[in-house]
Amino acid sequence: MNFKQLGIKDTLNNQLHKRGIHIPTPIQEQCIPLIKSHQDVIGEAQTGTGKTLAFLLPLFEKIDLDKLSVQALILTPTRELAIQITEEARYLAEALPIRILSLYGGKETAHQLKKLKGGIQLIIATPGRLLDHLKKGSVDLSSVHTFILDEADQMLLMGFKNEVNTLLRQLPKKHQTLCFSATMNAAVKKLAYGMMKNPTVISVRKKEVTLSAIKQEVVETTDRQKEAALCTVLDADNPFMAIIFCRTKVRVDKLEASLKKRGYNCFKLHSDILQSKRERIMKAFKKGDIQYLIATDVASRGIDAPGVSHIYNYDIPQQVEDYIHRIGRTGRAGEVGYTCLFIDPKDKTMLDEIEKAIKYRIPRRLL
Known part of the structure; x- marks a missing residue:
């Protein structure tokens, strides 16, 4: 099966070929025909399996280039994810001139207003900034035929449910709804079903991605000795590009300052840092100018840097889903990734939960 057989235009096909993309991934192969035929879809697949193109390609096929109105809306929980999707969409727009606007906090509103007046066909937004524009009357969603929730678990369960419901009231009664995420538990699916019409659920099992493409290890230490243990591992591995995850912004700040003192090429990334x-930082990281990115979980949803070979969980995540999202930053596109989790005795219960969920006892790494 290739993209042409899925009904994707030659112009878009050629654009994909420039990036070396010739064969659709399972999530793309299953979702593209359903989306093109205007069906509601819930797409569940691990990060790095091609979810973004699974909805962008059929979306580009459906947008009428002659109509200068907003025909599609993509909603994301974070600015990083909005930027990432916008980059993908703009690359496709080099072949098919669809007018795209990204709306997220930290960007100049006046510039966004100017672009809106020129006629926009696709909006990629975070909820807060989009609602600001709706209140001002600068955005009209009455022509939207396709509404996409990306990272639907965050959008529906983690603080954005009311915003999503407010936005839904601005859309035409007849529209297509697509929900995509790496993890869709029963509670999220229940909420999604409430705003969709007989959706087809497409699920690419996360176990295959998590276990076969990523080597996982655990380092047992104490919180006092954790930084020294991390440095021992970093010195032994010397990865090309790696992400180090911490529990809080304060922990990120402290670890970055300490590692910089030790001479490591590292930068921090969290929501208190100015958007610009x-x-x-993300641009430099993607280019390989930064070896270690130290981040909170906010960043785990929005980082798409193909060269990431190693993930270090300096702090254990509070939920199994967050562990899967974090390690999903590596082991992508056929490459083998590596992830190392640092735990102290109080983390044992959470580690047991993670191992039970992924049906795998993670080997211990001895230092």
Whole structure:
């Protein structure tokens, strides 16, 4: 099966070929025909399996280039994810001139207003900034035929449910709804079903991605000795590009300062950093100019850097889903990734939960 057989235009096909993309991934192969035929879809697949193209490609097929109105809306929980999807969409727009606007906090509103007046066909937004524009009357969603929730678990369960419901009231009664996420538990699916019409559920099992493409290890230490243990591992591995995850912004700040003192090429990324600086850091990281990115879980949803070979969980995540999202930053596109989790005795219960969920006892790494 290739993209042409899925009904994707030659112009878009050629654009994909420039990036070396020739064969659709399972989530793309299953979702593209359903989306093109206007069905509601719930797509569940691990990060790195091609979810973004699974909805962008059929979306580009459906947008009428002659109509200068907002025909599609993509909603994401974070600015990083909005930026990532916008980059993908703009790359496709080089072949098919669809007018795209990203709306998220930290960007100049006046510039966004100017672009809106020129006629926009696809909006990629975070809820807060989009609602601001709706209140001002600068965005009209009455022509939207396709509404996409990306990272639907965050959007529906983690603080954005009311915003999503407010936005839904602005859309035409007849529209297609698509929900995508790496993890869709029963509670999220129940909420999704409430705003969709007989959705087809497409699920690519996360076990295959998590276990076969990523080597996982655990380092047992104490919180006092954790930083020294991390440095021992970093010195032994010397990865090309790696992400180090911490529990809080304060922990990120402290670890970055300490590692910089030790001479490591590292930068931090979390929501308190100015958006313009976050974008510069991400650009440098993707280019390989930064070896270690130290981040909170907010970043785990929005980082798409293909060269990431190693993930270090300096602090154990509070939920199994967060562990899966974090390690999903590596082991992508056929590459083998590596992830190392640092635990102290109080983390044992959470580690047991993770191992039970992924049906795998993670080997211990001895230092």
